[in-house]
Amino acid sequence: EIVLTQSPATLSLSPGERATLSCRASQSITRYLAWYQQKPGQAPRLLIYEASNRATGIPARFSGSGSGTDFTLTISSLEPEDFAVYYCQQRSSWPYTFGQGTKLDI
């Protein structure tokens, strides 16, 4: 099973700042990685797939990068609605796995 480790566990920033979230895989997953956003009481929302492709309707301030074992989600300028929990997920091999999440706090 591929383990995804996200860091930091919590990131405290302010609106307008840049956020950088990390996801590290226990073995190479090439670019088979997605990022999701989840707000309290809501279902997750797909942000990024295949490491760097924005999903439909996702603002340009969200970007993804990386390959192999190291991946990054960047939010260029935080909006108030961006404060949430973010998960990475790999589809490189079964079973699909998620990271433990990064909470983006004000």
Place this chain on the structure above:
Amino acid sequence: EVQLLESGGGLVQPGGSLRLSCVASGFTFNSYAMTWVRQAPGKGLEWVSTITASGGSTYYGDSVKGRFTISRDNSKNTLFLQMNSLRAEDTAVYYCANNLQYGGSWSGYFDSWGQGTLVTVSS
């Protein structure tokens, strides 16, 4: 607009069974692979199971293999999860999601999600 509506959750005793349903609308259901993902209270996301568009192939997480069965009825735009031999650790909100299609094929990414149904396993 894509809509996914889960139902069937509730309180069940350890060792019991439950069948979840997910009714889909707003997209061509029989063209999409579908997935169940769960989230224990206050915890992260866990992939549970995926079924291909035709239903011909199914995949399971290790923690549910042999106990859960995913299936679908394309004539009724409905996805199912039959859960047997339930354990306390199966307590979670269960989400259904459709798998993102791109490059002409289904992917292992989860595009649209329902709001979830809560399963509680307790005596």
